[in-house]
Amino acid sequence: MNERSVDVRNGEFQVDVLEGDSGDPLLFLHGVAGLEWTPFLERLSANHTVIAPRTPGFGESTGSEKLHDIHDLVMFYLDLLDELELDHLPLVGHSLGGMFAAELAAVQPGRFTHTVLASPFGLWDDASPVVDLFAISLEELAAAMYADAESDAAVAIATAPQARMTEVDPDTEEGQATIHYLVERAKSMSTAAKYLWPIPNRGLSKRLHRVTQPTLIIWGESDGIIPASYASQFASAIPNATAQLISNAAHMVIEEQPDQVVQLIEGLLSK
């Protein structure tokens, strides 16, 4: 994997892009937890050149202040794809990135050969509401993200510095580390809030009929952020889609069951 910074719209955005290097390109859009080169991406890159941009507002990618709403975000991603000269490739999005992927696939269906949406945001069902990601405690968040609350990743979330009610001493090393964590968390969550606050519905249901490429919906059975019942709603709104529920997985399904998810993706792409 290598990482580079890509200039978009004459420097308005500086975007980190992670890239694997074996085979035809595949675009991956990360979720609310941010972007790292995880075992899932490593496995996916065995057969594809995975191109994974970091959305402005997350990490070092800049220009978030120029993105006000989902329309701005879609235009930004189209500019980035133009800059990277990417066309006719599969699109995989997870969580918040799944919502972005669905929007992009609806706007330019001809650009993408296949679409994979893993636990995407974007729809709202009164009978089965998406959890209030912005108000739940870190312990609740960990349990909603991971089926195995004892896993290292879940424990890391549950025991992260509290983003609230914290008085920090900026003169100590520990204080600086906490401040860095809280700043990054505030930045990424505020970015997510642009597309998800107060209800994660920006009208995607009016556009899903335009997602015409072969599409796979993947959902962790015990997703505590977006209930698995949304899988069938996406699948029935998208003309050429199938839904696959994964057991022993929650919102972080792609990281919790990477082998199974990669196998499903390869199955879709071979069609």
Place this chain on the structure above:
Amino acid sequence: MKLEMFHLCPYRDLPEDFREKNRSVWVDPPRHLFDAEIANRTYNQTLDELKYGAEMGYDGICVNEHHQNAYGLMPSPNLMASVMSRETKDVAIIVMGNSIALYDPPIRVAEEFAMLDCISGGRLVAGFPVGSAMDTAFGYGSNPSQLREKYAEAEELILRAWEEDEVFSFDGKYTQLRYVNIWPRPLQNPRPPIWVPGAGSIETWNTCVEKGHLYAYLSYSGYKRGKTVMDGFWKVANAAGIDNPYHAGFLQLVCIADSEQELQDKYAAHTEYFFNKMLHIYAGFADPPGYRTVDTIKAGLMAQTTSFGSAGSGEQTFDELRAAGNVVAGTPKQVTEQLESIIKDLRIGHLMLLNQYGSIPHELAKENIRRTAQEVVPNLRHIWSEYEDHWWPQNAIVREPASK
């Protein structure tokens, strides 16, 4: 020195086990705990107490805006201020204030404040709070990371609506209006003084200094936290060459009695009700992502709403609250001395006092109002007489200090 009476209009009748059985007094307290018959009594007693504060000699009376909570029952403080504009004749009517980022279009605030200023005959103070996270982000669904930008745009629009001589168009990011031409305009020329209630964010200090608005630190965290925040404000203000104490205000809970026993008997339970029930706020509602700016987090400051949240983090007793300075309690002489040292230490020209707070019932509230207004307030008014108050409504009364 000006002393004003603040009223939160709290729901005074929550059950004894509220704290144990519910996670929050704000945003999602159970609906069945609200009794409209009790609210009927509460609103009318609050209006009576505000009027009584004016009659007893306070310089002004203050009301403020909160949503979906039992802590303060005034989603529209303007309604209360409207009644008070008629019921009083001379005091300042201080609306502390309207959360301007929540109104669409924000000229609604410009219009209602202009109405209040006209009705009251030029006695209005216009308060522009950003608003607590509970009120804005959760009660009114406003994205916390866009709140300050919306606020800044709304402020610009309201000031222009008051001050410009011609009809104009406004092409904002959040508000677009082809014709801005509010009728009425404020009676005060060009506009009422603007007070900004804050809770310790750097951006609010900078805004108040740059624009000349009064900065009021409203918290219940006591003197120590107050000192830290006001020192922060004065550091920014002094750097801009500002040292007038009337540029700043502070809020304090006060109760008065003649003996220790009487204080305990009359006020202990009501004070504990305030801190242990009214400030019992679910942490997830107090500091959503983006509510604090990156600069404020970097400075290691606490959440804006920590002034609510930390005060409510554990049960506290009357004696602990007094020791921490969260409430100033004593004889008139003791209270006068304590308030004088707060006024001078924090360098504030406006002190807002809560005489009714928590579950203090109507008759006791009136006693506390009367004694504070008559036995404490006149003896503090002489402070800062060498400075001019540029933040007082043009037609509100300026009372004389007590003769020594």
